[in-house]
Amino acid sequence: MSSDNAQSLTDGFHLVIDALKLNGIKTLYAVPGIPITDLLRMSQAEGLRVISFRHEQHAGYAASIAGFLTQKPGVCLTVSAPGFLNGLTALAHATTNCFPMILISGSSEREIVDLQQGDYEEMDQLAVAKPVCKAAFRVLHAQDIGIGVARAIRAACSGRPGGVYLDLPAKLFAQTMDAAAGAKSLVKVVDPAPAHIPAPESVARALSLLKSAKKPLIILGKGAAYAQADADIRAFVEKSGIPYLPMSMAKGLLPDTHPQSAGAARSTVLKDADVVMLIGARLNWLLSHGKGKTWGAPGTQTFIHVDIDPKEMDSNIGIAAPVVGDIASTVAAFLKAMGDSWPKAPAEWMALVRDKVEGNVAKMAPRLQNNNVPMDYHGALGVLKRIFKERPETILVNEGANTLDFARSIIDIYQPRKRLDVGTWGVMGIGMGYSIAAAIETGKPVVAVEGDSAFGFSGMEIETICRYKLPVCVVVFNNGGIYRGTDKNPTGGEDVATTVFVKDARYDKMMEAFGGVGVNATSPDELARAVNAAIDCGKPTLINAVIDEKAGTESGRIGNLNPQSVVGKKA
């Protein structure tokens, strides 16, 4: 407890810091300025690690992924109105992706905001935040800081995790109160994410359906990765003998090379499975809402859904066996109920899936060996695939369109929570924020594989990476544009096409400007050498990987989502 001993007083600044520390928060992701500059200085003085960013959006993305990696809310601090709005995208992203995060923003004075009298950075931030977060609170009195922080932590972590907004008006920080009373007002949250034990009948219903299946499938989502029930999830999948499909950020829960992995037989298993068990994955757009041509004919497939949020059941299609519970408790309950004599899934089904997997892997293999210059995606990613195999503890951060989609299927992940990407919204801009938090929260090396457009959204944060000397290697897949670099202005005019960037840009020079290592890699061999050297030395590195500007396709693998105009098309 910090206090002014002479008068035995504490203040809002110290109460916020003490409340966070009491609840085990160790790191703040922030951008300083009025009214939180001193709060951040004092936080550093009081032993919190404060990572100062160049833009709040990236501090926010860092906090969101810190929440995913640690099950503790990642905390982002911003200044009022514009800083708050910059952080808000990340708060909404955390809520959408079910990551626990708290955005704390300083705000201007209530009296002036409510009368709309034009305060410095005036905005009714609480009202603006509410629609995009799980909960939003404002604290007006120093004696309520403890309870406000506690409510924010519990709301972020319990049930389905998500983003929480905590509004702290500037005046609050300087409010004083008796130090002993202040200490008593703090709340240490007991059991912030209480177990949700699934009803035994829901477990029995799910297992009986699974047992009856001829072609069962387990889909693991990022909720399963978040749950940190890694050993039980693996034991459950192995005991069942059922093929499993990892969603993007669930890759590595079991190694992608596991014999039951159906990652390389995605279309086949989604179409042909008769019983599908979803564990911590939603039937949203990434799974074609559980219907349509990705799936089997209507009526031929039955679903079991494991999720902590009861509202998720029947969201897109009817769920035959809903199991509402936390994944750790549910999978433990499955294992117990399965006993020692659980029959393995039919061998013919597993063999069919293996066949498809081996066929697809064999088809891709020669393309990954190519030494083309300029590089194509397969040549460059083939190199990275081998590096991740040799260094399975490395964290992969990945964004872009082609760069994302090819990397997802080419780079095998071997350990849980080692692949972090654009998530539910397919958002560009997570790259450097995620990389920074991943390095800080885990102490592991990070390789960020970034489309050149994707990198541009957060590129300035390489200064942050250099400032904190983080072991982050950024590989920019430079194909000169969004999707590719070859589009032409339809008018033939002087402006380049809307998707095209400066030719032959040298992103590596940006890293050198801040004292990091920059490398221009034009061949797979050069790329391999540079990435290995970066991981070995742990120095901030940016590799400009020159990719054939013709190599990409529109929107990567989701081009089908682009609306098409039928008006004014030339025949």
Ligand code: OXT
């Ligand atoms: O079974 P089949 O035969 O179908 O085969 C599948 C697998 O079985 C097989 N496979 C394998 N084969 C062999 N070996 C292995 N190991 C293996 N593993 C798998 O491969 C295929 C494909 O497998 P996959 O990928 O699992 O399956 P599929 O069908 O693709 O899955 C469907 C999806 C939907 C689940 C999947 O595609 C997916 O997860 N997609 C996510 C897509 C996404 O989120 N994209 C990002 C958004 S795109 C766009 O919006 C962009 N913007 C606009 C923008 C955004 N997003 N945000 C903001 C804030 N502002 C603007 C922008 C600006 S992208 C973008 C920039 C792009 O340019 P860049 O320069 O950054 O990037 P480049 O494109 O590189 O230039």
Ligand code: ADP
């Ligand atoms: P993916 O994109 O990988 O398919 P989603 O983000 O769509 O995954 O789904 C994650 C799901 O996991 C959410 O519906 C969320 O409620 C759920 N979830 C998150 N944590 C837990 C947990 N500990 N136990 C059970 N379900 C969880």
Ligand code: MG
């Ligand atoms: Mg590109």
